[in-house]
Amino acid sequence: MxxxxxxxxxxxxxxxxxxxxxxxxxxxxxxxxxxxxxxxxxxxxxxxIAPDSSLNHALNETLEDISDASKSMEQLTDELYRYPGALLRGKREDK
CATH class of the missing domain: 1.20.5 (Single alpha-helices involved in coiled-coils or other helix-helix interfaces)
Incomplete structure (x- = not known):
């Protein structure tokens, strides 16, 4: 057993x-x-993500666009700081 x-x-x-x-x-x-x-x-x-990929190219273009927009915003805020009424009166004429 x-x-x-x-x-x-x-x-x-x-x-x-x-x-x-x-x-x-x-x-x-x-x-x-x-x-x-x-x-x-x-x-x-x-x-x-390769340097020559279309995604990389598109991201670089987007970053350049964001940088340009940032510069434009900086110029606008500088203008409004110097001339607070610029929004009411419009673009000032350079003489």
Whole structure:
């Protein structure tokens, strides 16, 4: 009887070991797929933010536009500081 119980346990261990190996094999394949997807994603990001990319060009243009708008706002606030009534009277004429 004892021998039968030992055989059952060994068979159970072998089944569990086999199942473990199968699960590890699947996990390894999933991990490989994950790394491949990560590699594709990183390449895509690299292309998107490259110095010659259209996104980089658009961002630079946007920053230039923001800088120009900031300079215009600074000129307006300076003008209003010097001539507070400029909003009521309109643009002053240079003589």
């Amino acid at each position: 004892r021998r039968f119980a030992e055989d059952l346990q060994q068979g159970d261990i072998a089944k569990k070991g086999s199942l473990l190996m199968e699960n590890l094999s699947k996990a390894s394949a999933d991990l490989d797929n994950t790394f491949q997807q990560l590699e594709r994603t990183l390449r895509s990001i690299d292309q998107t």
